[in-house]
Amino acid sequence: MSLFKRTFRSQDPNRVDKASRLKKSTSMRDPQKLSKLQRSFTDDSMLASPASKRSLAPSPIITLTVGREGRLFAAHEDVLCQSPFFEAACRGQLPDSGSGKRISLPDEEPEVFSAVLEYLYKGDYYPRLLHNKHRDSWELEDAVRRSPHTSPNIHHSPGGGRAALAGSESATVYLAECGQPILRDTVVYCAAERYGLEELKRLALRKQGLQSGIDVGTILRSAQYAYAHTPDSDSRLRAHYLALIIRCRRTFKRSGTMQAEMERGGSKLFFDLFVAMCNHLDDVIEVGNARTPKTI
DSSP states (O other): OHHHHHHHHHTOTTOOOHHHHHHHHHHHSOHHHHHHHHHHHHHHHHHHHHHHHHHHSOOOEEEEEETTTTEEEEEEHHHHTTSHHHHHHHHTOOOBTTTBOEEEETTSOHHHHHHHHHHHHHSOOSSOEEEETTTTEEEEGGGGGSOTTOOSSEEOOGGGOOOOOTTTTTTEEEETTTTEEEEHHHHHHHHHHHHTOHHHHHHHHHHHTTOOSEEHHHHHHHHHHHHHSSOTTOOHHHHHHHHHHHHTHHHHHHOHHHHHHHHHOOOHHHHHHHHHHHHHHHHHHHHHHHHOSOOO
16 A cells, blocks of 8 residues: 555656755746845855854964063953053054064053953952842952951051051052052052043942041052042042042041141142032031021
């Protein structure tokens, strides 16, 4: 019975095999339309090929010489080119013979550049910013290792030296140009400004607000560094320091370091601080006048 069915089907004159039907339709197609269709397929593949090649082909390795001692770093070109600064640097130079492209950053601190490079690869830098779901707040990765008594934003130690509080050392970085430690997030913020990394600036500013246990002298040096390495058009980091000094004005008023810095004078930081203090006083007076008709 099965043999009869196979014989009957093979002898059916009205049945056309699928392969022959496709072959017939292809042979009868207009040659011009066929060539146009082939060109469209080729164009589509050409449009898709650059992205696929970029994703599959390894990115060139860029060698970076950082700092006065010429510490060497290596990074992928496509990672570095997230920064407009490095994109222009990579585009504007030819590879050295057999050694690839090289970028020199003699004025950059290796520790700071390491944080920038870590951000470019991972989207954050140590200590990472973590979200506390129970408190619905943000905190630093190493906050659990700090003492629960280090909640104040600043700490004044006799003589204006470092505060002996857990976590304060990791918050600073020693800069050769200053000869003293500066708050690390401030330096990273200023580096992000140079490299055109706006998201890194926002991240560094948020981390800056979570630091604690920092002495007055470090805060003042960091504020002056921020003023020296940010443009006047970018007031976010500057405003952070002004608000911090005003909020903790009693501690700064008692500080001999603050007095010495103000007597030295000639800094835009202290002019802005004077203006901010005047504005703060005006706000306090306005609130007081709203509650009572008396004025001072």
